[in-house]
Amino acid sequence: MQDRKYQNRDLKDTIAQVELGNSVMYQLPTGGGKSKVAADFVHNYNDKQIVVVAHRRELILQMESRLSSDHITPGVLVGDIQRELDSNILIGSIQTLSRQNRLDTILNKKVDIVIIDEAHHLRTPSYDKLLDHLIAINPDLVILGLTATPYRSDKKDFRNYIDTLITSESVDTLIEGGYLCKFRTYVTKIGDIDAEVQKNENDYNIQHLSKYMRQDIYLQYLVNQYKEKGEERQTLIYTVDKKHLEAVKAKFIENGYDSIEIIHAETPSKERANILKRY
Numbered sequence: 001m002q003d004r005k006y007q008n009r010d011l012k013d014t015i016a017q018v019e020l021g022n023s024v025m026y027q028l029p030t031g032g033g034k035s036k037v038a039a040d041f042v043h044n045y046n047d048k049q050i051v052v053v054a055h056r057r058e059l060i061l062q063m064e065s066r067l068s069s070d071h072i073t074p075g076v077l078v079g080d081i082q083r084e085l086d087s088n089i090l091i092g093s094i095q096t097l098s099r100q101n102r103l104d105t106i107l108n109k110k111v112d113i114v115i116i117d118e119a120h121h122l123r124t125p126s127y128d129k130l131l132d133h134l135i136a137i138n139p140d141l142v143i144l145g146l147t148a149t150p151y152r153s154d155k156k157d158f159r160n161y162i163d164t165l166i167t168s169e170s171v172d173t174l175i176e177g178g179y180l181c182k183f184r185t186y187v188t189k190i191g192d193i194d195a196e197v198q199k200n201e202n203d204y205n206i207q208h209l210s211k212y213m214r215q216d217i218y219l220q221y222l223v224n225q226y227k228e229k230g231e232e233r234q235t236l237i238y239t240v241d242k243k244h245l246e247a248v249k250a251k252f253i254e255n256g257y258d259s260i261e262i263i264h265a266e267t268p269s270k271e272r273a274n275i276l277k278r279y
Contacts, residue, residue, distance in 0.1 A: 004179065006169050007037050013166050014144065015044060018113075022163040023143035025119060027150045029171045031180050034146040035059070038115055039066040041144065042089060046072055048112040052091040053130070055118050057081075057269070058276075060091050063117075067091075077106070081269070098126040103133050110138045119145025123156040131161055153203055186229065190218060210240040219251040226252075234279070242266075 010026065014037070017024050028034045042050060052074070054060045060078050067074050067089065075084040077092035085106060096102060111134050121127065122145060135141050143161050150158070150165060174180040190213075197212050198205040212218075226235065239245040242264045252260045261275045 003036070003040070004033065004177075007033055007040075010166060010168050011037050011040050011044075014041060017164055017166070018045075018142050018144070021140065021142065023141075023145075023161060025145040025147065025150050025158060025162045025165045026168070027147055027165065028168040029174060029180070030148045032148075032168060032174055033179075034148075035063060035066060035117070038117070038144070038146055039063065039070065042067060042115070043070050043072065045113060046089065048088065049110060050089045050113045050115065051097070051107070051111050051134070052089070052115045053094050053097060053117065053127075054091070055094060055121065057093070057272070059117055060093060063091050077102070079269075094121070094126050094130065098130045103130070107133065108137075111141060112138070113142045113144065116143065116145045119147045119158075120149050120152060122158055122161060123152060186225075188221075188225070206241055210244045213240055213244050214247045216251075219247055220255075222248065223251055223255045223257075226257075 010028070014024050014026055026034065026037065028037070038052070042052070052060075052063055054063065057078055060076060064074055064076050072089060073084055073087060074089040074091050075087040076082070077085060077090060077096050079093070079096065090106070097107065107130075114131065114134060116122065116127070131141075131143065145158070145162060150167075152158075169177075171180065175182055193204075193212065198208040222237075237248060239248055245262050245264055249260055249262050261278070263272055263275055267275070
Protein backbone atom coordinates (compact mmCIF):
# COMPACT_ATOMS: atom_id res chain seq x y z
CA MET A 1 0.00 0.00 0.00
CA GLN A 2 1.26 3.47 -0.89
CA ASP A 3 1.96 5.56 2.20
CA ARG A 4 -0.17 8.65 2.55
CA LYS A 5 1.52 11.95 3.40
CA TYR A 6 -0.05 12.14 6.84
CA GLN A 7 1.07 8.58 7.62
CA ASN A 8 4.67 9.45 6.78
CA ARG A 9 4.45 12.59 8.90
CA ASP A 10 2.87 10.72 11.83
CA LEU A 11 5.48 7.95 11.64
CA LYS A 12 8.33 10.50 11.80
CA ASP A 13 6.68 12.29 14.74
CA THR A 14 6.17 9.01 16.58
CA ILE A 15 9.75 7.86 16.04
CA ALA A 16 11.03 11.25 17.22
CA GLN A 17 9.13 10.87 20.50
CA VAL A 18 10.23 7.26 20.97
CA GLU A 19 13.86 8.26 20.41
CA LEU A 20 13.41 10.64 23.35
CA GLY A 21 12.25 7.69 25.44
CA ASN A 22 8.60 8.78 25.47
CA SER A 23 5.61 6.46 25.26
CA VAL A 24 3.05 7.62 22.69
CA MET A 25 -0.69 7.47 22.15
CA TYR A 26 -1.31 7.80 18.40
CA GLN A 27 -4.83 8.91 17.43
CA LEU A 28 -6.19 8.47 13.91
CA PRO A 29 -9.85 7.98 12.91
CA THR A 30 -11.06 4.48 12.09
CA GLY A 31 -10.16 3.60 8.49
CA GLY A 32 -7.31 6.12 8.37
CA GLY A 33 -4.60 3.47 8.35
CA LYS A 34 -3.18 3.10 11.87
CA SER A 35 -2.04 -0.45 11.18
CA LYS A 36 0.09 0.74 8.24
CA VAL A 37 1.84 3.27 10.46
CA ALA A 38 2.33 0.58 13.12
CA ALA A 39 3.80 -1.88 10.58
CA ASP A 40 6.23 0.77 9.31
CA PHE A 41 7.15 1.56 12.91
CA VAL A 42 7.94 -2.10 13.58
CA HIS A 43 10.01 -2.23 10.40
CA ASN A 44 12.04 0.73 11.67
CA TYR A 45 12.77 -1.10 14.95
CA ASN A 46 12.92 -4.66 13.68
CA ASP A 47 16.10 -5.34 15.63
CA LYS A 48 14.34 -4.66 18.94
CA GLN A 49 12.30 -6.95 21.17
CA ILE A 50 8.73 -5.92 20.32
CA VAL A 51 5.34 -7.17 21.51
CA VAL A 52 2.23 -6.18 19.55
CA VAL A 53 -1.06 -6.56 21.44
CA ALA A 54 -4.53 -6.63 19.89
CA HIS A 55 -8.04 -7.70 20.90
CA ARG A 56 -9.24 -9.49 17.81
CA ARG A 57 -7.81 -12.38 15.84
CA GLU A 58 -8.36 -10.58 12.52
CA LEU A 59 -6.23 -7.64 13.65
CA ILE A 60 -3.45 -9.97 14.78
CA LEU A 61 -3.41 -11.89 11.50
CA GLN A 62 -3.65 -8.64 9.55
CA MET A 63 -0.54 -7.32 11.30
CA GLU A 64 1.25 -10.62 10.70
CA SER A 65 0.42 -10.34 6.98
CA ARG A 66 1.66 -6.74 6.78
CA LEU A 67 4.96 -7.56 8.46
CA SER A 68 5.44 -10.70 6.36
CA SER A 69 5.08 -8.55 3.23
CA ASP A 70 8.02 -6.51 4.58
CA HIS A 71 10.06 -9.73 4.95
CA ILE A 72 9.63 -9.83 8.73
CA THR A 73 8.49 -13.11 10.29
CA PRO A 74 6.79 -12.35 13.60
CA GLY A 75 5.71 -14.79 16.25
CA VAL A 76 1.94 -15.19 16.67
CA LEU A 77 0.20 -16.20 19.88
CA VAL A 78 -3.60 -16.14 19.97
CA GLY A 79 -6.03 -18.86 20.95
CA ASP A 80 -5.11 -22.07 19.14
CA ILE A 81 -2.51 -20.33 16.95
CA GLN A 82 1.11 -20.50 18.12
CA ARG A 83 3.98 -20.08 15.70
CA GLU A 84 7.50 -18.61 15.47
CA LEU A 85 7.54 -17.88 19.19
CA ASP A 86 11.33 -17.43 19.18
CA SER A 87 11.01 -14.34 16.96
CA ASN A 88 12.05 -10.98 18.45
CA ILE A 89 8.68 -9.60 17.32
CA LEU A 90 5.62 -11.21 18.89
CA ILE A 91 1.97 -10.48 18.05
CA GLY A 92 -0.70 -11.73 20.40
CA SER A 93 -4.06 -11.16 22.04
CA ILE A 94 -4.29 -9.46 25.41
CA GLN A 95 -6.32 -12.43 26.67
CA THR A 96 -3.43 -14.80 25.91
CA LEU A 97 -0.46 -12.58 26.71
CA SER A 98 -1.72 -11.53 30.13
CA ARG A 99 -2.08 -15.10 31.38
CA GLN A 100 0.31 -15.83 34.21
CA ASN A 101 1.84 -18.85 32.49
CA ARG A 102 2.71 -16.67 29.46
CA LEU A 103 4.20 -13.96 31.67
CA ASP A 104 6.30 -16.57 33.46
CA THR A 105 7.65 -18.11 30.25
CA ILE A 106 7.46 -16.36 26.88
CA LEU A 107 7.32 -12.83 28.35
CA ASN A 108 9.74 -13.35 31.22
CA LYS A 109 12.41 -11.32 29.41
CA LYS A 110 13.34 -7.76 28.53
CA VAL A 111 10.97 -6.24 25.97
CA ASP A 112 11.92 -2.90 24.39
CA ILE A 113 8.62 -1.80 22.82
CA VAL A 114 4.96 -2.71 23.29
CA ILE A 115 2.47 -1.68 20.58
CA ILE A 116 -1.18 -1.75 21.66
CA ASP A 117 -3.99 -1.68 19.12
CA GLU A 118 -7.32 -0.22 20.33
CA ALA A 119 -5.32 1.40 23.14
CA HIS A 120 -8.39 3.03 24.69
CA HIS A 121 -8.72 -0.36 26.43
CA LEU A 122 -5.66 0.48 28.54
CA ARG A 123 -6.14 0.61 32.33
CA THR A 124 -8.10 -2.61 32.49
CA PRO A 125 -6.74 -5.30 34.85
CA SER A 126 -5.34 -7.46 32.02
CA TYR A 127 -3.39 -4.56 30.50
CA ASP A 128 -2.15 -3.36 33.89
CA LYS A 129 -0.97 -6.89 34.65
CA LEU A 130 0.90 -7.23 31.34
CA LEU A 131 2.49 -3.77 31.30
CA ASP A 132 3.46 -3.74 34.98
CA HIS A 133 5.16 -7.11 34.48
CA LEU A 134 7.15 -5.88 31.46
CA ILE A 135 8.05 -2.54 33.10
CA ALA A 136 9.35 -4.38 36.18
CA ILE A 137 11.78 -6.22 33.89
CA ASN A 138 12.60 -3.15 31.78
CA PRO A 139 11.83 0.25 33.38
CA ASP A 140 12.72 1.89 30.04
CA LEU A 141 9.94 0.05 28.18
CA VAL A 142 8.35 2.23 25.47
CA ILE A 143 4.64 1.91 24.71
CA LEU A 144 2.94 2.90 21.46
CA GLY A 145 -0.85 2.95 21.70
CA LEU A 146 -3.08 3.14 18.60
CA THR A 147 -6.66 4.36 18.83
CA ALA A 148 -9.35 6.44 17.18
CA THR A 149 -10.68 7.50 20.59
CA PRO A 150 -7.93 8.36 23.13
CA TYR A 151 -10.11 8.44 26.22
CA ARG A 152 -12.07 6.19 28.57
CA SER A 153 -15.65 6.74 29.66
CA ASP A 154 -14.63 5.96 33.26
CA LYS A 155 -12.01 8.75 33.11
CA LYS A 156 -9.11 6.47 34.10
CA ASP A 157 -5.81 8.17 33.37
CA PHE A 158 -3.56 6.88 30.58
CA ARG A 159 -0.63 8.86 31.97
CA ASN A 160 0.41 5.89 34.08
CA TYR A 161 1.81 4.50 30.82
CA ILE A 162 1.64 7.25 28.17
CA ASP A 163 3.78 10.42 27.99
CA THR A 164 2.48 12.18 24.89
CA LEU A 165 -0.45 12.23 22.45
CA ILE A 166 0.00 12.52 18.68
CA THR A 167 -3.22 13.42 16.86
CA SER A 168 -3.51 12.95 13.11
CA GLU A 169 -6.08 14.08 10.55
CA SER A 170 -9.76 14.63 11.36
CA VAL A 171 -12.59 12.57 9.88
CA ASP A 172 -13.64 15.55 7.73
CA THR A 173 -10.13 15.95 6.33
CA LEU A 174 -9.88 12.25 5.50
CA ILE A 175 -13.25 12.39 3.72
CA GLU A 176 -12.19 15.47 1.76
CA GLY A 177 -8.98 13.70 0.78
CA GLY A 178 -10.89 10.68 -0.50
CA TYR A 179 -9.50 8.34 2.17
CA LEU A 180 -12.86 7.78 3.90
CA CYS A 181 -16.32 7.62 2.37
CA LYS A 182 -19.05 10.07 3.22
CA PHE A 183 -21.55 8.73 5.69
CA ARG A 184 -25.00 9.35 7.08
CA THR A 185 -25.85 8.67 10.70
CA TYR A 186 -29.29 7.84 12.07
CA VAL A 187 -29.84 7.88 15.82
CA THR A 188 -32.81 6.42 17.65
CA LYS A 189 -33.88 6.25 21.27
CA ILE A 190 -34.16 2.71 22.64
CA GLY A 191 -36.70 3.03 25.45
CA ASP A 192 -35.44 4.53 28.69
CA ILE A 193 -32.24 2.52 28.53
CA ASP A 194 -30.37 4.56 31.15
CA ALA A 195 -33.10 3.94 33.72
CA GLU A 196 -33.83 0.32 32.82
CA VAL A 197 -30.34 -1.18 32.35
CA GLN A 198 -27.92 -1.59 35.24
CA LYS A 199 -24.49 0.00 34.98
CA ASN A 200 -21.01 -0.93 36.16
CA GLU A 201 -19.43 2.42 37.01
CA ASN A 202 -20.08 4.45 33.82
CA ASP A 203 -20.86 1.63 31.37
CA TYR A 204 -23.78 -0.73 30.91
CA ASN A 205 -23.75 -4.16 32.54
CA ILE A 206 -23.33 -6.47 29.53
CA GLN A 207 -25.71 -9.20 30.73
CA HIS A 208 -28.46 -6.71 31.55
CA LEU A 209 -27.94 -4.80 28.30
CA SER A 210 -28.08 -8.03 26.29
CA LYS A 211 -31.32 -9.10 27.97
CA TYR A 212 -32.80 -5.66 27.36
CA MET A 213 -31.86 -5.62 23.67
CA ARG A 214 -33.22 -9.15 23.17
CA GLN A 215 -36.76 -7.98 23.81
CA ASP A 216 -38.87 -8.73 20.75
CA ILE A 217 -39.86 -5.09 20.33
CA TYR A 218 -36.24 -4.08 19.77
CA LEU A 219 -35.32 -7.09 17.64
CA GLN A 220 -38.26 -6.38 15.33
CA TYR A 221 -37.43 -2.68 15.35
CA LEU A 222 -33.94 -3.51 14.08
CA VAL A 223 -35.36 -5.57 11.22
CA ASN A 224 -37.82 -2.81 10.35
CA GLN A 225 -35.02 -0.23 10.24
CA TYR A 226 -33.07 -2.51 7.92
CA LYS A 227 -36.11 -2.79 5.63
CA GLU A 228 -36.50 1.00 5.57
CA LYS A 229 -32.87 2.12 5.24
CA GLY A 230 -30.64 -0.80 4.33
CA GLU A 231 -32.53 -3.44 2.37
CA GLU A 232 -30.55 -4.94 -0.53
CA ARG A 233 -27.40 -3.21 0.76
CA GLN A 234 -24.49 -5.12 2.23
CA THR A 235 -24.93 -4.76 5.97
CA LEU A 236 -22.87 -5.28 9.11
CA ILE A 237 -24.57 -5.52 12.52
CA TYR A 238 -22.78 -5.31 15.87
CA THR A 239 -24.47 -6.89 18.88
CA VAL A 240 -24.00 -6.83 22.65
CA ASP A 241 -22.93 -10.45 23.09
CA LYS A 242 -23.39 -13.95 21.67
CA LYS A 243 -26.94 -14.36 23.00
CA HIS A 244 -27.98 -11.08 21.40
CA LEU A 245 -26.21 -12.15 18.20
CA GLU A 246 -28.20 -15.39 17.99
CA ALA A 247 -31.45 -13.54 18.71
CA VAL A 248 -30.80 -10.99 15.95
CA LYS A 249 -30.04 -13.75 13.45
CA ALA A 250 -33.22 -15.64 14.39
CA LYS A 251 -35.36 -12.51 14.04
CA PHE A 252 -33.98 -11.71 10.57
CA ILE A 253 -34.61 -15.30 9.44
CA GLU A 254 -38.12 -15.12 10.88
CA ASN A 255 -38.68 -12.07 8.65
CA GLY A 256 -37.49 -13.91 5.55
CA TYR A 257 -33.83 -12.85 5.46
CA ASP A 258 -31.95 -16.13 5.36
CA SER A 259 -28.69 -14.81 3.88
CA ILE A 260 -27.29 -13.83 7.25
CA GLU A 261 -24.21 -15.22 8.98
CA ILE A 262 -22.61 -14.60 12.35
CA ILE A 263 -19.10 -14.40 13.75
CA HIS A 264 -18.18 -14.45 17.43
CA ALA A 265 -15.16 -15.23 19.60
CA GLU A 266 -15.71 -18.99 19.41
CA THR A 267 -16.10 -19.18 15.61
CA PRO A 268 -13.29 -21.49 14.32
CA SER A 269 -10.60 -19.78 12.25
CA LYS A 270 -11.36 -21.60 8.99
CA GLU A 271 -15.12 -21.02 9.27
CA ARG A 272 -14.52 -17.36 10.17
CA ALA A 273 -12.30 -16.89 7.11
CA ASN A 274 -14.91 -18.51 4.82
CA ILE A 275 -17.71 -16.30 6.19
CA LEU A 276 -15.66 -13.15 5.66
CA LYS A 277 -14.75 -14.27 2.14
CA ARG A 278 -18.42 -14.84 1.29
CA TYR A 279 -19.33 -11.46 2.78
